[in-house]
Every structure is written in C-alpha cells, then in structure tokens.
Amino acid sequence: xxxxxxxxxxxxxxxxxxxxxxxxxxxxxxxxxxxxxxxxxxxxxxxxxxxxxxxxxxxxxxxxxxxxxxxxxxxxxxxxxxxxxxxxxxxxxxxxxxxxxxxxxxxxxxxxxxxxxxxxxxxxxxxxxxxxxxxxxxxxxxxxxxxxxxxxxxxxxxxxxxxxxxxxxxxxxxxx
Ligand SMILES: NC(=O)c1ccc[n+]([C@@H]2O[C@H](COP(=O)([O-])OP(=O)(O)OC[C@H]3O[C@@H](n4cnc5c(N)ncnc54)[C@H](O)[C@@H]3O)[C@@H](O)[C@H]2O)c1
Numbered sequence: 001x002x003x004x005x006x007x008x009x010x011x012x013x014x015x016x017x018x019x020x021x022x023x024x025x026x027x028x029x030x031x032x033x034x035x036x037x038x039x040x041x042x043x044x045x046x047x048x049x050x051x052x053x054x055x056x057x058x059x060x061x062x063x064x065x066x067x068x069x070x071x072x073x074x075x076x077x078x079x080x081x082x083x084x085x086x087x088x089x090x091x092x093x094x095x096x097x098x099x100x101x102x103x104x105x106x107x108x109x110x111x112x113x114x115x116x117x118x119x120x121x122x123x124x125x126x127x128x129x130x131x132x133x134x135x136x137x138x139x140x141x142x143x144x145x146x147x148x149x150x151x152x153x154x155x156x157x158x159x160x161x162x163x164x165x166x167x168x169x170x171x172x173x174x175x176x
Contacts (some may be wrong), residue, residue, distance in 0.1 A: 006031035009084035011074055011122070013065050014092025016043025021050075023089055028056030033082045036060045037074060037092065057082070065092045066113040071121035075129055085129045090119035 005027060015024040016038025024034050028051040036051075036058055038044040044060040051058040061077040063070050078085045093115050096107050 002030045004030045005087075007084075008032045008086040009078050009082040010034045010087035010089065011037070011078055011085065011126075012089040012091060013037045013074075013118070013122070015089075016040070016047055020089065020091035021047050023091060024058070025051060025054070027087065027089075028058060029054065031056075032087065033057040033084075034059075035074065035077050035081070037065065038062060039064055065118035065122070068121075070118070071125035074122060075125040079129055084133060085126055086133075088122060088126060090122060092118070 008027075008031070010024075010027045010032045012020050012024045012027070012034060014020040015034075015036045020038075021043075024036055024047055028034050034051065034057070036044050036047045037060070038047075039062070041060070041062050044062050048058040048060050059077060059081045061074050063073065065074075075085060096110055097103065098107065
C-alpha cells in the first residue's frame, strides 16, 4: 500500500458505485481514511468492506446528500471516526435531463439540489473543521513559518520577473 495520503481523511459522496467507488478505493490505497456515502446501506458497506479487505480504513455514512441534515452528519462522521478532514469529493449525482422545452421545474430543482446545493452545504459544514485543523497545524514556531513564506520559490520567481522586492509583504491577518 502507498503512503502518499497517510494521515489524510477523505469524504466521498456516492461512493457505493461507479466513479465514486473507484476514487474511494484509490484514495484508501494511498493511505487515506475514507468516509463512504451512498443512498443505500448495501453499496456503501460493499465499498467499505472492499477497502478494509485491502488493508485500508473506511466507514459508511449512508443517506441522501440532498437531506438538509446530511452535510453536518457527513462531516461529523469524519471528525468522530477519524479526527480529521482533508479531502472532499462531491461525486454523488445522476442525470435527469431533457430538451429545455420539456424539462420540468421538478427536474431542474432535483439537479440543482443534488449537484449544487448538496456540495455547497458539505463545503460549508466542512469549513470550520478544516479551519480549526489548519490552525492546529500552524501552531508551530512562528520563526519556522516566516522562514518558509519569505523563501517561497513562487514568490521569489514572480518577484524577479515583475521587478518587486524579493521579500514578500506580511501575510494578511484574514489568512490566519
Ligand atoms: N459516467 C459518466 O460518463 C459521467 C459523466 C459526467 C458526469 N458524471 C457524474 O459523475 C458522478 C458519478 O457518476 P457514475 O457514472 O459513477 O454514476 P453511478 O450511478 O455509477 O454512481 C453514482 C452513485 O451516486 C449515488 N447517488 C446518486 N444520487 C445520490 C444522492 N442524492 N445521495 C447519495 N448518493 C447518491 C448512486 O446511488 C450511485 O451509487 C455523477 O455525479 C455523474 O452525474 C458521470
């Protein structure tokens, strides 16, 4: 098993089948601990078992991503089971389309709910968790952080071509 994603925690919606399942297996094979979601228990548990059989770590959070309480439950599963959250794959979805003159409001809102509103809610629920975790990680000696930023190769390379000083400005407080 690879270890590129060791210590990372991933959420993958619609990972009981298809592309989501493949993504889950791949992330787990790289060392990530994954939270599997699908509408029904059986496909979700099948992916969980496949990951565990291969030596990975996975748990299921079954449910419809469009349910109003789903995002909190999904993010909460990652935090409670694996004490982290690093990767979010908003994969759950399906096609229910038509030529525009025959597409109903029900179809339109179903597509919006599943492909836009649900991912938005998941990202919104995840933000405070990711922020807190990143602050924890940043609580390292300030000198180490400054040294890394001021020697950032990206900053220095762009400074050289734009004629600005190679010492970067202080990071905005809002980035904290
Ligand atoms: N396969 C393609 O060619 C293709 C092309 C473009 C986009 N996509 C999108 O990629 C994603 C995955 O496609 P796939 O081919 O693997 O589909 P798939 O049907 O094989 O798998 C999707 C999984 O998501 C689950 N799911 C659907 N709605 C859900 C919901 N509301 N809540 C929780 N789980 C839900 C399904 O039960 C299913 O297990 C979908 O969003 C699809 O629209 C697929």
